[in-house]
Amino acid sequence: MLKLGFLGPKGTFSQEAMLQYAGGLKDYKAVEYGTINDLLLSVQDNIIDEAVVPIENSLEGAVNATLDMLASEVDVKIKAELAVTIRQNLLVAKDTDMKDIRCILSHPQAIGQCRKYIDSKFPGVQIKYVYSTAAAAEEVAGGDGSLAAIGSMAAADVYGLKVLAKDIQDGDTNITRFVVVSKEDGVRTGRDKSSIVFSTEDKPGSLYRILDIFNLWDINMTRIESRPAKNQLGRYIFFIDVLGHREDDDLADALKMVRRKVSFYKFLGSYPCLKEGYSAIER
């Protein structure tokens, strides 16, 4: 049976992503982890077979913990990606009403995603940042009736809370992209994407020269993300997603050239593209 890891606690959108991916599996066992680090290390160490981890949100940006682990701490490959629409809700204890709310709790990202709703409905309310939307729901469940959490419908179920308002996020485009990691990446489907991470030499024009290689081979870049190299302020590593599979002739040749021109290179995997909501913006 396939052991499939996800980032707990139950009731977060990471569990929802895991269930969405598991819907296509015959037989699996879900394993809950407390941190992205432990989750990815367990795949590397063969304790679990695959893991579903968040990598990017359409409002809040990159999930740095995932990028940093993939770049330098674990040797695993991306075999699939999936997108989950994030819908935030106002969750309260059974006998709490709008007028009773004195303090709103959630993860800073969730608070940020509902900023306009909070400012219009609860001007001046106290905001308390906690480590996860599920932790906020748990605290509200044990609170005195003046608290509200921002979180998922699943969190309302898990902690027995009432949903006072649905879909309170600013805008309708709050989507988190997750990747499935394993010891091997995906097989070629003809509609694939590949991810690499690299650092360039410390001289002018070095990033430009790498993008020039993709331009030369007509390879579309869908994403570039920089992260600090961590050894010096002003030095970076770059995550790039390009269209194509590592077995495609052109991409194979381009990546071979990229490897020559960089000071650090790591291939993160080829995997089928998401079918919707994700277009090629760059070459």
Next chain:
Amino acid sequence: MLKLGFLGPKGTFSQEAMLQYAGGLKDYKAVEYGTINDLLLSVQDNIIDEAVVPIENSLEGAVNATLDMLASEVDVKIKAELAVTIRQNLLVAKDTDMKDIRCILSHPQAIGQCRKYIDSKFPGVQIKYVYSTAAAAEEVAGGDGSLAAIGSMAAADVYGLKVLAKDIQDGDTNITRFVVVSKEDGVRTGRDKSSIVFSTEDKPGSLYRILDIFNLWDINMTRIESRPAKNQLGRYIFFIDVLGHREDDDLADALKMVRRKVSFYKFLGSYPCLKEGYSAIER
């Protein structure tokens, strides 16, 4: 008298950065703010004259709240930059010793910066994430003696705590870069940097073509950072720092060309380069 805003509470590294910048001022009044949003809006609305805000850390990366505000929420300019070395310390109540510590509190970034120290000295200790290093220190000051905070020496002073271990961060390269924002940017010094933010049309090669412009005019790029465009997964805006002042002929011409080729463009300011620890890596 110049009103100079900073991100509170007192005892954080943002206050340290403000004091470092204020050291070069004749006469000023420090004004404490609770959020980056309020701080930047107050500069725009002429409530304060200047503000010191964090923009990038050498281990943890970009400060997203600052980038997002500068891109789309406020009309202010960067007039200076400065770097502050972050030194984390283990702070406890007066009568707490190493063996008494059951729980370590801090901001997730500070915990992340001291991960190796915590794992080696306190394997299995409970970790509690709070919203700032100063909030952690405050909680330890009011706690039962089994708590420790990770934070600045200034926080130890402010909350009357004992410093049990100094410089516990992983590596010696933990530096935060701050920018000073105002209604006007910096005057030309001959050793300047300029910041812009833009988004490209949604077609292949559009980012490459922008970097091509800087290459054509021999302009060095020191940083590229992407943030989600927030209207669709897979669309981004790009922050780019280049060497030169907007009054330099070549940079003026290059930026004029960039404006032609992008769908959104905002100039964020020209300002003197940091003298150390910050080199031109890209063109």
